[in-house]
Amino acid sequence: MNTPVTHGPALTNITDSRGPALNVVGLRKEFHVKRGGHARTLVAVDSVSIDIHPGETVALVGESGSGKSTVARCIARLIDPTQGAVTVGGLEFGGLTHRQLSRAYGDIQMVFQDPNSSLNPRMTVRQVLTEPLRLHTNADRRARDARAAELLTLVGLGPEHLDRYPSELSGGQRQRIGIARAVAVSPKVLLLDEPTSSLDVSVRGQVLDLLRELQDQLRMAYLFISHDLDVVRRISDRVLVMYLGGIVESGTTEEIFEHPRHPYTRALLSAAPQIDARDRRERTRLEGEIPSPFDVGAGCRLAGRCPLAQPSCRAERPALSPVSSTHEVACPVVLNDELIAQAVVPVQAAVPAVSRK
Amino acid sequence: MTTSLDQAVETIAPKPGRLSRAAASVPGAIRSIRSSPGALSAGLGILAFMVLISLMSVIWTPYPPAATGVGPVSSAPSAAHWFGTDSVGSDVFSRTIAAGRTDVLYTVLVVVIALVVGSVWGALAGFFGGWFETITLRLLEVVQAFPALLMALFIITILGPGAINVILVVTIIPLPEFVRLARAEVMTKKNWQFAEAARMVGNRPLVVLFKHLMPNSWRPLLAYASVSAAWVCGNIAALGFIGVGIQPDAVEWGSMIARGQADVVNGAWWESFFPGMGVLLLAIGCQLIGDGIAARNRGEQR
Amino acid sequence: MTTAKAEPAGREAGNLVTVTSFAGGFRTSEGFKPVLHDVSFALAEGKMTAIVGETGSGKTIMALSMMGLAPSTFAKTGGSIEYAGDDISTYDDRAFRCIRGGEFAMVFQDARAALNPVLSVGKQLIDACRAHRRVSVAQAREIAEEMLGKVRVPEPAQRMKQFPHEFSGGMAQRVMLALALICQPKLLILDEPTTGLDVTIQADIMELIVDLVHSGHMTACLITHDLGVVAETCDDVVVMFHGYIKETGTVVEVLAHPKDNYTEQLLRASRFEEMPA
Numbered sequence: 001m002n003t004p005v006t007h008g009p010a011l012t013n014i015t016d017s018r019g020p021a022l023n024v025v026g027l028r029k030e031f032h033v034k035r036g037g038h039a040r041t042l043v044a045v046d047s048v049s050i051d052i053h054p055g056e057t058v059a060l061v062g063e064s065g066s067g068k069s070t071v072a073r074c075i076a077r078l079i080d081p082t083q084g085a086v087t088v089g090g091l092e093f094g095g096l097t098h099r100q101l102s103r104a105y106g107d108i109q110m111v112f113q114d115p116n117s118s119l120n121p122r123m124t125v126r127q128v129l130t131e132p133l134r135l136h137t138n139a140d141r142r143a144r145d146a147r148a149a150e151l152l153t154l155v156g157l158g159p160e161h162l163d164r165y166p167s168e169l170s171g172g173q174r175q176r177i178g179i180a181r182a183v184a185v186s187p188k189v190l191l192l193d194e195p196t197s198s199l200d201v202s203v204r205g206q207v208l209d210l211l212r213e214l215q216d217q218l219r220m221a222y223l224f225i226s227h228d229l230d231v232v233r234r235i236s237d238r239v240l241v242m243y244l245g246g247i248v249e250s251g252t253t254e255e256i257f258e259h260p261r262h263p264y265t266r267a268l269l270s271a272a273p274q275i276d277a278r279d280r281r282e283r284t285r286l287e288g289e290i291p292s293p294f295d296v297g298a299g300c301r302l303a304g305r306c307p308l309a310q311p312s313c314r315a316e317r318p319a320l321s322p323v324s325s326t327h328e329v330a331c332p333v334v335l336n337d338e339l340i341a342q343a344v345v346p347v348q349a350a351v352p353a354v355s356r357k
Numbered sequence: 358m359t360t361s362l363d364q365a366v367e368t369i370a371p372k373p374g375r376l377s378r379a380a381a382s383v384p385g386a387i388r389s390i391r392s393s394p395g396a397l398s399a400g401l402g403i404l405a406f407m408v409l410i411s412l413m414s415v416i417w418t419p420y421p422p423a424a425t426g427v428g429p430v431s432s433a434p435s436a437a438h439w440f441g442t443d444s445v446g447s448d449v450f451s452r453t454i455a456a457g458r459t460d461v462l463y464t465v466l467v468v469v470i471a472l473v474v475g476s477v478w479g480a481l482a483g484f485f486g487g488w489f490e491t492i493t494l495r496l497l498e499v500v501q502a503f504p505a506l507l508m509a510l511f512i513i514t515i516l517g518p519g520a521i522n523v524i525l526v527v528t529i530i531p532l533p534e535f536v537r538l539a540r541a542e543v544m545t546k547k548n549w550q551f552a553e554a555a556r557m558v559g560n561r562p563l564v565v566l567f568k569h570l571m572p573n574s575w576r577p578l579l580a581y582a583s584v585s586a587a588w589v590c591g592n593i594a595a596l597g598f599i600g601v602g603i604q605p606d607a608v609e610w611g612s613m614i615a616r617g618q619a620d621v622v623n624g625a626w627w628e629s630f631f632p633g634m635g636v637l638l639l640a641i642g643c644q645l646i647g648d649g650i651a652a653r654n655r656g657e658q659r
Numbered sequence: 660m661t662t663a664k665a666e667p668a669g670r671e672a673g674n675l676v677t678v679t680s681f682a683g684g685f686r687t688s689e690g691f692k693p694v695l696h697d698v699s700f701a702l703a704e705g706k707m708t709a710i711v712g713e714t715g716s717g718k719t720i721m722a723l724s725m726m727g728l729a730p731s732t733f734a735k736t737g738g739s740i741e742y743a744g745d746d747i748s749t750y751d752d753r754a755f756r757c758i759r760g761g762e763f764a765m766v767f768q769d770a771r772a773a774l775n776p777v778l779s780v781g782k783q784l785i786d787a788c789r790a791h792r793r794v795s796v797a798q799a800r801e802i803a804e805e806m807l808g809k810v811r812v813p814e815p816a817q818r819m820k821q822f823p824h825e826f827s828g829g830m831a832q833r834v835m836l837a838l839a840l841i842c843q844p845k846l847l848i849l850d851e852p853t854t855g856l857d858v859t860i861q862a863d864i865m866e867l868i869v870d871l872v873h874s875g876h877m878t879a880c881l882i883t884h885d886l887g888v889v890a891e892t893c894d895d896v897v898v899m900f901h902g903y904i905k906e907t908g909t910v911v912e913v914l915a916h917p918k919d920n921y922t923e924q925l926l927r928a929s930r931f932e933e934m935p936a
Binding site for chain 1: 550551553555560562569572573
C-alpha cells in the first residue's frame with residue numbers, strides 16, 4: 001500500500017494485545033411486548049459472557065429463538081442491550097454516544113447472512129468498499145480507490161468488478177464483497193452472522209478459507225454465528241451452545257464435538273444429517289417443540305423437553321459449571337452422572353438411517 | 358439468442374394473443390392500455406405537450422387572455438376564435454392555454470411539496486418511532502377522517518382566497534398518504550441487512566436514513582405522486598370553480614368553467630368544455646404516468 | 660433406507676413417473692432462455708428419490724413441471740413426463756387438476772406462505788379431503804384430525820381450529836405435509852422442505868416422511884441441495900447441474916462411487932475436502 005492510511009482522531013483506546021479483543025460480560029436483552037392485553041417481558045438473551053482473543057474464532061451455535069443473532073446485534077449496538085458490558089479492544093462500548101459509536105465501528109465489523117440484502121442495491125462495488133474508508137480514514141479519493149482495488153484482490157475478485165452493481169454479481173461474489181467491506185479498515189473484531197448459510201455448498205468452502213486467511217493476516221477475533229454444525233466444526237476454536245437465550249455448554253471445538261455433555265448439545269449434534277455413516281450419532285431426542293420464549297419457566301430452560309429431566313431441574317436454573325479448565329456445562333444432572341459421561345463418545349459403527357428411531 | 362429458436366418456441370408454445378383477447382371487451386382494452394409500458398410514454402407525452410403549450414402561451418396567444426370584448430360575446434368556435442368566446446367576449450382558446458400555466462404549475466408545485474414534506478416526515482416517523490411517530494399517526498388519522506374537498510373548503514374559507522392559500526390547502530389533501538407510504542417503506546426496510554450494514558460501516562443514523570434507505574424507497578412514492586397529481590389538479594380546478602380559488606375570475610380552468618356555467622343552458626357549450634378538457638387531459642396524463650410507473654415496478658419485481 | 664438391495668434406478672417395471680429428454684426454458688424480454696436440457700430420470704415406485712442440485716440447476720422448475728405448476732413464462736421444448744401411460748407434460752391445467760391433489764401432491768419450501776392465512780387449518784384440511792374423496796364433513800374432520808396426529812402435531816383437535824400464523828415454522832411444515840397426504844397421493848414431491856427449519860425439527864420431519872414412504876407405499880421425490888439429508892433418507896438420487904442431468908443411481912452407489920466430476924466436486928465440498936486444482 002503506497003499511501004499510509006491513517007485513522008481519524010481516536011478515542012482513548014487502550015489496545016492490550018494480550019487481553020481479549022472482545023469481552024462481553026453478563027449481556028442481557030429484554031423485549032417488552034403486549035401479549036393479549038398484558039405487558040410481558042421476553043428475555044431474548046440472558047447473562048451471556050464471551051471472551052475472544054485476537055486470532056481466535058468463537059462460534060455461537062443454536063436454533064431459532066436461541067438469541068444468537070440478538071447477541072451479535074447487542075454487541076454491535078445495532079440493538080441496545082438491557083444490561084451487560086461490552087468491551088472492544090479495551091474500549092467500553094456501552095457508554096458511547098451515537099457519534100462516538102460511528103467512530104468505534106472502525107474496530108468492530110459485521111458480515112451479514114444474506115448477500116442479497118446486505119448490499120445496497122443502488123451502490124456500486126466501488127462505493128460499497130470506499131464508504132468505510134471515507135468514514136474512518138483520512139485517505140483521499142485516489143488512495144481510497146486504490147485500497148478498494150486492493151480489497152477486491154484480497155477477497156479473490158478482480159478490479160473489473162469495481163463499477164458493477166450487486167445485481168450483476170453471484171451470491172458468492174456478493175458475500176465476498178460483504179467480507180471485503182467488513183475488513184476494509186482492519187477491524188479488531190468481526191461478527192459473522194451465518195455468513196455461509198445462503199451460499200451454495202461449492203462456494204462455501206472457498207469463503208471459509210478466505211475468512212481464515214484474512215484472520216491470519218489481520219489477527220482478527222471472530223464471533224461466528226451459525227446453525228450449521230459442519231461449518232462450525234471447520235472454522236472455530238471454541239464453541240458456545242445457546243438455547244432460548246442462555247449458554248448451555250461451552251468448550252473447545254474438540255470438546256464440544258467429541259465429548260458433548262449437555263443433552264441439548266447432544267440432541268443438536270445427533271440430529272444433523274451426515275453423508276457418511278461413520279459420522280452419524282445415536283439420536284438424542286427432545287420431546288416436543290421449542291417452547292415460546294414467553295413460557296420459559298423458572299428452572300432449566302430445557303426441562304420440558306429433556307430426556308434426563310429431574311424434578312430439581314424445574315426448580316432452579318443451573319449455572320455453567322466446569323467440566324475441565326476449558327469446558328463448562330449448565331446441567332447438574334450430567335455432571336453428577338458418570339455413566340452418561342462415558343456414553344458420550346459418538347457411535348463408531350455405521351448406523352443405518354432406518355434404525356434411527 | 359437466435360431468432361430461429363424463438364420461432365421454434367412460438368410454434369410449439371405460442372403466446373396467447375394479448376391484444377386480441379383484450380380487444381374483445383372495452384374494460385379489458387382500457388386495462389391493457391393502462392398496464393402496458395407505453396402508458397408511461399403516453400402520459401409523459403401528454404404532460405410535455407401541455408407544458409409546452411403553456412410555455413408558448415407566455416410568449417404568444419391569439420388574443421390577450423385577460424382582455425374582454427375581443428370578440429362577440431358567447432360566439433361559437435370559428436376561424437377567428439378557435440374555441441369560441443365567452444360571456445364577456447374573451448377568447449376562450451387564449452384563456453384556456455394561459456390557464457394551463459396556472460393549473461399545471463400549481464399541480465406540479467403541490468405534488469412536489471407534498472412529496473418532499475410527506476416523505477421526510479414519514480421517513481423520520483418510521484425510522485425513529487416513539488412519540489413522534491405516535492403523534493404523526495394520530496394527526497394523519499384526524500386529517501384523513503375528513504372528506505378532502507370539504508376540509509379544503511373549510512380551511513380556505515378561514516384563510517381566504519389567494520395563490521398561497523390554495524397551494525397550502527390542496528397540499529394537505531395528499532400529504533397524509535405520502536407520510537404513510539414513506540413511513541411504511543422505511544419501517545420495512547430499516548431492518549433489512551443493508552440498513553444494518555450501513556450503520557455498521559460507521560454512518561450516523563440520519564445518514565443511514567436519508568442516504569441509504571430513502572433512495573431505495575422512492576418507487577411507491579413516485580407512483581403515488583403521479584396518481585395524486587390527477588386528484589390535485591382536479592381539486593385546484595374545483596376550488597376555482599367554487600370561487601374560492603386563486604382569485605375570482607382568474608385565468609384558471611376551474612374559474613373558467615364556472616364562468617361558462619350559466620351559458621351552457623343557452624347552448625354555449627364551448628365556454629366550459631375546453632377548460633374542462635384541459636383538466637381532464639392533465640388528469641389523464643398524470644394517471645397514465647402513474648400507471649406506467651406501476652407497470653414498470655411490477656415488471657422489475659419479477 | 661434400503662441399503663441392502665442395490666437396485667438400479669430406472670428399472671422399467673415399477674417406475675411411477677418417467678421423465679424422458681425433457682427440455683424447456685423461460686420466455687424473457689431478452690428472448691428464450693433454456694433452463695432444462697435433455698433431462699431423463701425415473702421415480703421408482705415406493706421409493707424416495709432425491710433431485711440434488713445447487714442454485715440454477717433447474718431442479719425446482721423440473722419439480723413444478725411434474726406437477727403442472729410451472730409458471731406461464733415457462734415453455735417445454737421437448738421430451739415427455741410419463742405417468743400412468745400418459746404424457747402429462749402435454750396436459751393443460753384442467754387435466755392436471757384431476758391428478759393434482761389426488762394423485763400428486765407437493766410440499767413447498769415456505770409452508771406458511773403456502774397456507775391460506777384466512778382459513779383455519781381444519782377448514783383447509785377438510786376442504787382438501789372432500790375435494791378428492793367422497794366423504795361427509797364429519798368424516799373429513801375425523802380424517803383430518805387423524806392426519807394431524809400422524810404428522811405428530813400435538814393436540815390435533817385443538818390445532819384444527821387455529822390459523823396458520825399461530826403455528827411455528829416446523830408445525831406449519833407438518834400441517835402442509837398433512838394437507839398433502841390427506842388425499843392419499845401416489846406421488847409426494849417435496850421442495851426443500853427443511854430449509855429454514857431447525858436441525859432437530861428437520862430430523863423429525865424427515866424421519867416422518869421416510870416412515871410414510873416406506874409404510875404407505877407412497878413414492879416421494881425430494882428436491883434438495885443437502886447431501887446429508889439425501890444420504891440418510893433417500894433411496895435413489897438424481898444430480899442436476901445447470902439444467903443437465905449429471906448422474907443418476909442409488910444413493911449408496913452414487914455417494915460411495917460418484918462417476919461424474921460434478922457429483923464428486925459436490926461431495927468433496929460437502930465434506931469440506933480439498934478440491935483438486
